[in-house]
Amino acid sequence: MTTNNLLRMDNVGIVVESLDDAIAFFEEIGLKLEGRANVEGEWAGRVTGLGNQNVEIAMMMTPDGHSRIELSRFLAPPTVADHRTAPVNALGYLRVMFAVQxxxxxxxxxxxxxxxxxxGEVVQYKDSYRLCYIRGVEGILVGLAEPLKSK
Incomplete structure (x- = not known):
């Protein structure tokens, strides 16, 4: 018998240049700022593999309190890659999606x-959802899905 060790998903991480702009964008969608902090030192670098690091983070929480996005702005070491304009069929983590009204x-x-x-455009999927992708602040790709009311 296999044991399921999974308890929950805590958050999705997004690296940004402007923490303030990213916070404002996600607040506009409906997330709440749960807190801001600086994470620095050698201990943090042991987790990420980056060595001594200094990162300013902001934790954004969905209204139901179950999901979070951790926004990170790296002060040191500097960012080394930029995937913000990758098309929707690029490999790797791509987007987060929110159910909205x-x-x-x-x-x-x-x-x-x-x-x-x-x-692209806002489209309807069967009688279930209206969906779209948007590129928000800093090119962050976000999916929005509006559940349609059952008749």
Missing amino acids: EIDELVARLIRKHGAELV
Whole structure:
């Protein structure tokens, strides 16, 4: 018999240049800032494999309290790669998706207030969802899904 060691998913990490801009963008979607902190030192680098590091983090939480995004701004060592403009079929971690209400209003607000761009278009999947991808602050790819009411 195999034991399931999984308890939960704690968070998804996203590295950004501007923590303030990223916080504002995710707050606009509906996440709440749970806290900000600096994580530094050799101990942290032992976890990440980066050696001595200094990272400013912000933890964003969904309204239900079950999911989090950890936004990180590396002060040291400097970032070494940039995947923010990768297309949706690129290998690796790509996007986070949120269930939302009133997707059209939210997309319009994210475009107007944060310069987000709609990747394709808002489409309907069967009688289940209206879906889209947007590129938000710093090119971060976000999926939005509006559940359709059952009749």
